[in-house]
Amino acid sequence: MRAVCGLVLALLVASCGASATATDGPPEINYGRDICIECGMIVDDPRFAAAYRLDDGTEKVFDDLGGLIIHGRTTGDLSTATVWVHDYETEEWLRAVSAFYVPVRGVASPMGHGILAFATTDRAARFAAELGGEVIDWDTVKQLPVVDDLLGHHHDEHVMQAEASLETEGHDHDG
Numbered sequence: 001m002r003a004v005c006g007l008v009l010a011l012l013v014a015s016c017g018a019s020a021t022a023t024d025g026p027p028e029i030n031y032g033r034d035i036c037i038e039c040g041m042i043v044d045d046p047r048f049a050a051a052y053r054l055d056d057g058t059e060k061v062f063d064d065l066g067g068l069i070i071h072g073r074t075t076g077d078l079s080t081a082t083v084w085v086h087d088y089e090t091e092e093w094l095r096a097v098s099a100f101y102v103p104v105r106g107v108a109s110p111m112g113h114g115i116l117a118f119a120t121t122d123r124a125a126r127f128a129a130e131l132g133g134e135v136i137d138w139d140t141v142k143q144l145p146v147v148d149d150l151l152g153h154h155h156d157e158h159v160m161q162a163e164a165s166l167e168t169e170g171h172d173h174d175g
Contacts, residue, residue, distance in 0.1 A: 026084035026093040027051040027059035038067035039111055046091040047116075048109045052081035066113020069142065078142060085117040088127070092119060097138045100124035104133040115141060 029051060034043045043049050043063040050068045051061045054077060062068040065085055072078030083096035099117040102124050107114055118124035124135045 027053055027061060029061050034061050036061065036063040036067055036110075038062055038071040039064075041110065045110060046086050047088050048086070050083065050085045050096075050117075052077065052083040054081050064109045064111035064113050065115045065117065065141075066109070067111050069113075069115075069144065072142075083138075087119045088116040089123065090119065094119055096141075099138065101136050101138070101141050102128045102131070102133045103136065103141070103144065104128070104131045106131045106133075115144075 029043055029046075029049055031046060031049070032042060032044045035041070036043050037060045041063050043061055045063070048064050049062065050065045051059060052068065052072065053059045060068075060071070060077070060081075062071065068083065069078065072081060072083075084093050085096050085099050086092065087094055087099070094117060096117075099119065100121045100123075102116045102118065104114050104116065107116060109115070116124075116127065118127065121135060127133070128135050
């Protein structure tokens with residue numbers, strides 16, 4: 001009986017340890033299925049996807065780093081969340097605080113915010129030089145003005161443009 005109790009206790013301790021380890025890494029994203037909490041679109045491109053986890057274990061995923069910034073500011077989550085981003089070239093998950101960022105207009109991210117993350121300052125600097133951008137850190141990314149061109153594109157604008165385009169196409173087919 002003691003052996004069985006010991007075995008059950010060992011299994012419980014091991015499973016608790018596994019759970020704690022699982023929450024140390026980035027949230028899992030099911031690309032092509034998960035929905036961005038900010039804009040409601042499907043998250044399907046790892047190069048731009050980002051996510052965060054709150055202290056209570058709540059996880060939120062985003063199709064564009066700019067959406068994460070906007071949502072995090074609006075909810076107040078940004079100041080306490082553990083944030084992950086993807087390296088633009090390797091698609092590797094990175095802690096947001098350790099990544100290097102290049103905000104640019106020359107790359108079309110899902111929501112048009114154009115904030116790219118890199119694991120190394122050298123690769124970020126090379127990319128920035130090619131596109132005329134600059135390398136910034138996480139604290140600077142969090143301070144980018146929402147009204148700036150890089151963060152000023154909201155999902156509603158994209159929806160209105162798409163609807164206008166569909167209406168125009170519909171009129172072309174009618175006439």
